[in-house]
Amino acid sequence: MQVSATASVGQLVPGGLGYLRPPAEIELAAYGVDLRGLRVADIGAGEGRLALGAARRADRVLAIDPDRSALARGRAEAKRLGMRNITFREGAAQSLELADGSFEVAILSWTL
């Protein structure tokens, strides 16, 4: 697993009103994990802001959240973007109905 030892610690990242989190690609780059070719689970994904960003590099992404309406918005956005490697699924972080050892990367972003 490629994890950068130096990437972006202390970096200032842009945002904007109505978009109160850093852009996904910038946030993921700051974490320094190379997602290329990997299976990623975004747990507590909401409407998939970060999951959609991860799907630009990962092999496939599963976005999990208990909020059905947020998941529906995420699906719509993925469809609009023509992304086929991302799936949205209802679920809770405490009881994921997923097979053991099925992802290389799990993301808990603003979830714990």
Added chain:
Amino acid sequence: MVDALEEARRILVDGGVLVDARPDSRVAARVRSGGARGTIIGTIGTQRETKTDDQLSDRAVRDVLRRGLFRSRRRGRIWHAIPFEDRSELQDYLGDHLRFSRRVSWRVPAAKRDGRVVVERAVRFEILERR
């Protein structure tokens, strides 16, 4: 919280990584005048209840590290800049915010608070490797 970390570990392959990222309530958000390089003219704290929740999250991460379920690969902090047209717009934002305190602790007199401001909030992250 520990449950969520244990579930995340379960679905990871050996050597897989968990990204834990959260707002960092240990440091106050900074309010700058003008733009990202402007002078710091105020700070914004975190609501007490939210700080308590964050401390519980920290404790959960420490717990899984202590139990050897993960090892920490790296940790750090990024600063996320959010622009506002003026302090009135900032105050509206703070009015219904779930994490930030409702008021800015200003460092400068009212006469020097006009114009655009940028809030820089800290986001902490840790990369945990499954063991």
